[in-house]
Amino acid sequence: MTGLGAAEAEVVGLTSELIRIDTTNTGELETTVGERVAAEYVAGKLGEVGYDVTYVESGAPNRGNVIVRLAGADPSRGALLVHGHLDVVPADPAEWSVHPFSGAVQDGYVWGRGAVDMKDMVAMMIATARRFRRDNIVPPRDIVFAFVADEEAGGAYGAQWLVENRRDLFEGVTEAIGEVGGFSVTLAEDVRAYCIEIAEKGIAWMRLRVRGRAGHGSMIHDDNPVTKLAEAVARLGRHRFPQVLTESVREFLNEVSNLTGLTFSEDDLEGAVGKLGPLSRAVGATLRDTANPTMLNAGYKVNVIPSVAEATVDCRILPGRQAAFERELDEILGPDVEREWITHLPPVETTFDGALADAMGAAILAEDPGARVLPYMLSGGTDAKAFSTLGIRCFGFSPLRLPPDLDFTALFHGVDERVPVDAIKFGTRVLDRFLRSC
Template structure:
């Protein structure tokens, strides 16, 4: 059974350190992880394609399982192999131990997203061993570099190897299908149908270099710091997109909680820890994350720079940029480092029906709700091929687990029972999709 091996697969994948620093010289492990996945697929009879995406070691693995109806569009099931860095000194267990204890699998990537990679791998292996013929072709894709925007992963693959996705019309990946306890014995599974755009921005202020002991009225650091402070304190306007409105109406239907636009922040606050996730989908955000200036304590530098992580709602890019320019003023230059557009689809159709049915078969009282992801995934690349993308990585979670805080967090972990549940759901879904 796939659920019998998924815990071991998750643990073994975590033990392969695939830290993505965002720099080619220090990113590690993707080839090793891809080779591990490829070997597991080949072991049960898949024909495996290994591809390096734009640089040595940026490993990706693909396998295809033919379905019963070749006239239907294929379904892409994608997961990324890389993880963000982790400092062992901050963790209760070593982040690359893959420890299985206290009912959890621990380690960097446990929820982002080696759990889904393992669930997909376990299900793919079972289908091949048991001779399962799904209703449509399934394309299994395990890719590199998602944590740095996919330039050496999904973006490169779409631009350079589009034939790997031939015939795909729909896709599932992270981050969705996980349960949230909205009330006692009331679980809703959030299925992602939209993502905000990612726009990483560099700011640059220039001034006159000089001695740190002198009076100086043209300081690049001061100009930049003032602009960054204005931006960091700014709240962009409330914008309720169609996807967000559909989510809020769904929550109201399940819980009875009303969401009033006159006090939307107060209404959302009633959702507890979930409020920060939902709140981030109500407006654009621009969070300063890095500052760089100077080379000596007594030298005023001529240039100061900052990096800002911007996330932009569908349809808001032009208005967002106008607002940025007003906030930053004429003394600060800006340029996009990474600019990936938002993704949005609708919560309907046979694929959504199959997701809902697979979840309810394992959790009969479950509700399924569409939601918007404030972050981004490889769906941004795959959607450019005309593929309709969803976040569906099913997990049944304990009501007291602050799941979203574990993404990129210290002591990242996933419940053993959750990934076993998710594997059963994924098995049912892929047999009926």
């Protein structure tokens, strides 16, 4: 079979097969499975239709990456990077309705860890790349397809490593698409919009450390690092950083207001955003910086007061807020708490204009006439943080048309992660149109 129908026919199977390959990334090399088997699967699928495949292990065994380049009609134009990650976060089978690595296709969905984050898009990339090669389709400019490791732990063994050590693979690339964007939201009964990511908050994973005097657990002790750390962590966890309305969020809210008639007064912005239903969590997280304590570590025996206590904190910082955020941290934590950055990746921000933005909108509207396209900010982070350091303009565009009642954002890293079969077929059609006109 050839043509777009062939790509649609195989994308569901590709998604299921990718999910069945366990690529769990715990963030620790000793317990991370690695992406090699998935990378070899991708390499095989692309190699069998004639691509010249580059396989790279990025700084550690089994951390596999696959990159191919499809020549375009105009080599003088900047190339487009289409990137997706192969790793997934851990999943506990006891919590799921189906086994998280089953790749089950049932009830109109493909189920499993990575179904939306982001083996669905990886499958769409493979299906589209294979279709272009089989049918001798020449895109307007060079397209680089990159399937990378380690995104779920910040990319040190994936995109970050590649841009530092193999930037030759991205020579001439000026723009990129990846996760998380192009998904539909139903804002009202007759209003469907597709959110395209143009910005994302910075990631700053932080370790806190308090030192004190070790001693016997039975004694009165006024220098207990566990107590001091617990008090500091509680202050930080309860703290609300100031509301900041960035230009990308303001643009999103203005567009939603135009479509729905909702108003977003800055006097009660969070209350107004709450009217957006499930989308309110994702949008609300882009109204201010966040610092969420996630792990605590102290002591080695119940009757011993330790000399050191540590905690980790997941910080997400709005563009332009780094210095103010750090000043506020120091005020909250106080002088007894040491802090260090474990991972520090900057925000990414662009504007929603130009030929590439027009091509994204046109591809969606061709498949869903009457829909609207909205630029938005992602509260999380993606491999765009690494690729943007090469001067590449990055967007989140992994198109999916979703059922109105599906709480899509809750599926990321969630239990019973799944993607509608019809959504990935729709996404394959949109991606095909987009890459033939970009």
